[in-house]
Amino acid sequence: MMAERDFYEILGVPRTASQDEIQRAYRKLARTYHPDVNKSPDAEERFKEISEAYAVLSDPETRRRYDAFGPDFRRVPEDVDPAAYARARAGAGARPGWARGPGGEEIHFTVGEGFEGIDLDDLFGGVFGGRRRGATGRGWGPVPGADQEAELPLTVEEAYRGGRRTITIPGPGGGRTLQVDIPPGVTDGQRIRLAGQGGAGSGGAKAGDLYLIARIADHPRYRVEGRDIHVRLPLTPSEAALGATVAVDTPGGEAKVKVPPGTSSGRRLRLRGQGMPNPRGRPGDLLAEARIMVPPKLSDEERRLYEQLARVSTFNPRSRS
Numbered sequence: 001m002m003a004e005r006d007f008y009e010i011l012g013v014p015r016t017a018s019q020d021e022i023q024r025a026y027r028k029l030a031r032t033y034h035p036d037v038n039k040s041p042d043a044e045e046r047f048k049e050i051s052e053a054y055a056v057l058s059d060p061e062t063r064r065r066y067d068a069f070g071p072d073f074r075r076v077p078e079d080v081d082p083a084a085y086a087r088a089r090a091g092a093g094a095r096p097g098w099a100r101g102p103g104g105e106e107i108h109f110t111v112g113e114g115f116e117g118i119d120l121d122d123l124f125g126g127v128f129g130g131r132r133r134g135a136t137g138r139g140w141g142p143v144p145g146a147d148q149e150a151e152l153p154l155t156v157e158e159a160y161r162g163g164r165r166t167i168t169i170p171g172p173g174g175g176r177t178l179q180v181d182i183p184p185g186v187t188d189g190q191r192i193r194l195a196g197q198g199g200a201g202s203g204g205a206k207a208g209d210l211y212l213i214a215r216i217a218d219h220p221r222y223r224v225e226g227r228d229i230h231v232r233l234p235l236t237p238s239e240a241a242l243g244a245t246v247a248v249d250t251p252g253g254e255a256k257v258k259v260p261p262g263t264s265s266g267r268r269l270r271l272r273g274q275g276m277p278n279p280r281g282r283p284g285d286l287l288a289e290a291r292i293m294v295p296p297k298l299s300d301e302e303r304r305l306y307e308q309l310a311r312v313s314t315f316n317p318r319s320r321s
Contacts, residue, residue: 004071007053015067019058026054026149034170047170051148055199059146059208074202145199145208152180152192152212156219156229159186160251160276169197169210180212185277185284187227188216222251227276227284232291233269235259240292248288250274257288265292 008015011025032038033047056073057063065073068082076085150169158165162184169176178197186192191211198208216224223230233248243261247254255274263269267290275284295302 007056010049010053022057055146055148062146144205145201147208148198149211149213151215153215153217155217156222156224157251159216183279185279186214188214190214227278228287229275230287233257233288234291234293237292237294250286263290265290
């Protein structure tokens, strides 16, 4: 039987790691080994291993039990003293090998030093086969399932409109397919909670929750900051000089922008409420940045008129006065 790896080792963090450090380590590894992006033969198994380690260490209560009882944290009853457990594990050196767990599984005891004469069966009240459980099956110390996280990539349009999305969460047996309702106007980093879809609980305890973290992908036309959407607004020299009302694309459709006379490149024109929707408040704004464009090739008439303008115009954009 393969030895169980330490969850901290799997995530590459010290045992003193903060919850933020654990989360950052998990996200980095999950992005590296997610089966959708990593096609190596062992990527799926590695991803499962990483997910399990994170599921345990991201929940403070489950992490406390893991720190106290190691690989046996799901089996040891709640009322067992960690110090007594450690002594019993060490004392198991008097009879090293495998014992039978409550579900018929084998549990391996390592050989320790000292503390001989402490009986694991006595300590755990029959957990390891010496005594029977109660009729209700309780006494194992039900452990709620850990909350889990996964990233949900979205386009700007998907984030703007919301809707229903089918996703597959990797896991034992090929993963699970879930239907997710995405609220309109979801922002980058926003967490979508799926109750009861996290890690499985033990001993009849409820499952944890699954949190999907929205990640809005880069877009060739739109840049999203919070609920504000930034776009470039190409203008002709005459539109910029004389002013105009022009159309601009937004994730929600076409909008009209009033360009004031004398607009230069870089000027931002704000369309209030035309950014990302907000189900619970004011929507974001659309910020259109003016970019003055000239024809790459002039017709004869255009050239004549530009030459005429150059002769009569006194405007010097490089003037220091």
